[in-house]
Amino acid sequence: MLILKRWFWYIYFYLYALMVGYVSVEFFRPESAVNFYYRFLLAFKPYFLIPYCLHLLYILVTLLSLLPFYSFFTGMPTFSRQFARWLFWIRLGLEFFGRSYDIKNLQALVHHNTLLPWIVGAAYLFFISGSYCAHFRYAFRREVSR
Numbered sequence: 607m608l609i610l611k612r613w614f615w616y617i618y619f620y621l622y623a624l625m626v627g628y629v630s631v632e633f634f635r636p637e638s639a640v641n642f643y644y645r646f647l648l649a650f651k652p653y654f655l656i657p658y659c660l661h662l663l664y665i666l667v668t669l670l671s672l673l674p675f676y677s678f679f680t681g682m683p684t685f686s687r688q689f690a691r692w693l694f695w696i697r698l699g700l701e702f703f704g705r706s707y708d709i710k711n712l713q714a715l716v717h718h719n720t721l722l723p724w725i726v727g728a729a730y731l732f733f734i735s736g737s738y739c740a741h742f743r744y745a746f747r748r749e750v751s752r
Contacts, residue, residue, distance in 0.1 A: 615679035615740070622737050623672055630665050643707050657706035664704030667697050675737050678744040690745035697741070701734075 632638040644661070647654035671693055673684040685693070712723040 612679060618736050619672075619676060619679070622675070622734070625733070626668050626672060630669060633661065633665055640707050643710070657704075660700065660704040661706060664700040667693065667700055671697050671737070671741055674744045675740045678740040687745060690741070694738075694741050694745045698738070 633640050635641060640661075644654070644658045648658065674690045674693065676682075677684045712727060715723040715726065
């Protein structure tokens with residue numbers, strides 16, 4: 607059972623890392639819709655530099671959060687617990703405030719079908735919930751005193 611559990615985390619980690627890598631590459635690729643969205647907004651008003659920077663920070667924090675996630679199931683320490691805790695809370699906050707492009711896409715889906723954004727949002731939450739659980743368990747687990 608323990609081997610099955612470990613394989614599950616390895617497979618999930620690599621799938622999640624692929625998704626994070628794809629999102630990161632799409633943000634920086636000049637032909638991507640995300641890049642075009644932010645370039646278009648910045649052309650009209652410099653105020654939109656704030657959502658752009660928040661999205662950039664979200665990507666950097668998400669890439670950095672792969673390390674505590676990997677450490678959770680391998681047992682290899684990467685960060686101090688305090689840093690992992692701060693990283694968890696920053697990541698959680700940026701999940702809500704650093705995703706301007708994705709929120710606009712969900713709003714656009716409402717015009718197509720009112721149920722579709724809820725389905726897409728639930729599928730996304732289902733997919734990322736494992737990484738948040740692993741990060742939380744790594745950052746907030748109790749220290750065992752011997």
